[in-house]
Amino acid sequence: MHYINKLAYYLVIILIILSINFFLPRAMPGDPLAYVLGENPDMPIRMTEEEREMKLAEYGLDKPLPEQYVDYMIKLSKGDLGHSIYYKNPVMDEILIRLKWTLLLTGTATVIYMPLGIFLGAESAWARGKKKDTLSLITILTVSSFPSFVLGTLFVIFFAFKLGLFPLGCANTIGATYANPLEEALDILHHLILPVATLIIAHIGGTYLLMRNSMLSVIGADYILSARAKGLSERYILNRHAIRNALLPIVTMAALTIGFMTVGTIFVEKVFAYPGIGLLLYDSVLRRDYPLIQGIFLFISIFVVLANFIADMAYVWLDPRVSDE
Amino acid sequence: MILKISKLKTHFSTPDGLVRAVDTIDLSIRERETVGLIGETGCGKTVLGLTITRLLQSSTTVKGTIIYKETNLLKISETEMRRIRGDEIAMILQNPTTSLNPVMRVGEQIAEVIRLHQGLNKKDAAEKAIKMLGSVRIPSPSQRANEYPHEFSGGMKQRVMIAMGLACNPSLIIADEPTKGLDVTIKSQIIKLLKEVTKEKAMLLITHDLSVARALCDRIALMYAGELVECAPAGEIFDAPRHPYTRGFLGSLPRNGLVPIPGMSPSLINLPQGCRFHPRCANAKAICKRKHPGMTEIEDGHFVRCFDA
């Protein structure tokens, strides 16, 4: 029952996202045709009435709205997100070319910052009020108050430009030929370190604070006292009793932080000229390539919603109380 | 004598002032004896239990001595104390619903304490945990051991708590409100079970329920505002109570007509001058307001803290 409810809920959300995407160009001020053609929507498009009608018919904008909506859904189901104005290619193709870089960037960052944030938060809460806790709390709050793009820019200036330890940007050396795959992997890794470090530092605060708060409420719980009454050691209680309970709220928030991370990538990719979906979105915004902007919006939103869905399922698995309802 | 508490004080400092939760208490428990510690909510009885097992925050001030067998529990290291906790002295905490870890299987919660203190391997400890569940009359224990606390009823959870406390065959059990929140039938079942399993053991039973104390205790100590006010064999407490508080407490029982003691118990931060009970006492005299009465032995083994006794 629980699963079916959740599934229905997420399907509704995806439907809402698809509808927002459909109505965006049609509900915004200005000429919807301009959004498809990439003209400035505030300016009247210079074309004859005939040309205009032809264009409208070409994009199906002359049909009544419900019919347009059905057409849009049918196209989507075939993976057709329209054509990019700038690249003259299907939007889907352009996104898929860039996808691997974004996945590499966010994937690497997530694999590091989540466990790290959880670990630091748990340790901090367990040492509540002691120097160790206060120090890590203040450090993390301070570092987290820098937006990722400011942090990233400073990293580029110091570690890449001044110290020359890392490349200034991009995902690999442009025009390089590699002797073997290992060399290529090392080159990609070399380019990856700074953007990943930026993402981690900019996003670790949320997980850390959440884990710390969650852990603090667990520490006061009766079952922790109960575990102490058994004579168990503090380390054992932390590992076996406290962490799993404290992780429960983290799991629900994990999807949310993945959402933040996905958005954070946009800024980091701009700073490092890293050729992922985020940079594509930024370029498309500059070029007012509306079909591409919409395609990326759809892609990221559905990805984040799916992450939420997976987190919900994980919660059921972690908390025996929910699965029985 | 298995436990001898002398001049025990437990004080917390809070932003509102010093909380004198346990204030100069003397109490001893003999081998195989069940002593009831009775008092209203907030009088400090749970704190006394937690002081004995040293489960309070390190910022708490504890003074006096707690001699368990030959050892002063307040003098040994935390590591040594951990060896005693759960093994020699078991504490059965109140509220089984919150005291059991919601995301850990019940069997494992019992098995972990067995592994720790008896050095059994995983398989043997799990088997012993099932045996313990059976010994507290939980039906089909091998199946129930694999379930989570939320799958148990209130009474069954209390049985799990008792099994957990008994798992390492302790010599002293501190049971905190083991019948709280249970309906009458379940309550009498738990009392019966406790009576049976603690026959050979010493127990400190913390409760505000006189019927439970009557059924289980050899001796009873009444606690009021952080100190003991009367301590005597159970029969004498019920038949010839000497302290006005004890009489009031007995009078508030349903079968005695539910006459409540007037007034409220004082906060442990602002204790009244003189006798701590005088603001609520019907026979309070001038001296009661000025002088704090000491504990006097009025009959063999019957102690009262009252000028009038």
Add this chain to the structure above:
Amino acid sequence: MTGVKVNNVLGSLGLGILAILITVAIFAPQIAPYDPHDTYKWMERPSSEHLLGTNDVGNDILSEVIYGTRVSLFIAFTVSITAIIIGTALGLIAGYSSGVLGFLIMRIVDIFLTIPRMVLIIVLAAFLTQSIWNLIVIFIIFGWMMTARIVRSEVLTLRSQYYVDSAKMLGGSDRYIIWRHILPNVVPLVVVQFIMEASHVIIAEAGISFLGLGDPVARSWGTIFNYAFEYPNIILSDAWMWWMLPPGLCIAATVLGLTFVGYALEERLNPKLKTVVGMEA
């Protein structure tokens, strides 16, 4: 005990930072040495005339940053105040009328919270004309949900407590109960939420502006940073030190100030984090 002391230090530090920034924002015309739109010789290094030099079109950077304080804080506070009022009102309604209306509001909150708002904001900003008013409206639309959720759950807790019931039994009207009993309890939570939202908006607005979607006339810190970032080879010269660093540090300082104040308030308001273990309830 030390926890309380650390809290007070952080709280005062945060308040101090915010007080300075708000003063700068209010008295920008008096404090700034020049009009940020006046042009002088471009790309000047810092001098006694232009303390932070000039930018690529010759605006005095110090004056630009000072006026930027106004823009950034104005957006952040306008958005959070409005969003908090909307959120509180909807939260009260949802918590107090447990019917279809309450259910509907909470479902909308759930849906809004699941959709990644920042991406949608970027897309909307790309479709709309670049102006601070459009940004403000977009941020408000996506800023009220958390408050609504928190207020609702607080109202539900309070409702189940006896004094609201007894007030009702004594014949208090719903409006009286909300004003007298519920609102005072909700206000502290809402204040924390206001601070959180303000710091979200500061970061989000800076991000949007960094993508070039800020108001080109009323330049916020994010917009200034973006113009500097887009200037060819900025990091190869020293200009980043007076052109990029000041707006970047201002953003971080504001967020830090808000975070400290919010953290100190939350610690003080959340008694759960302060219970003494082992005290009899």
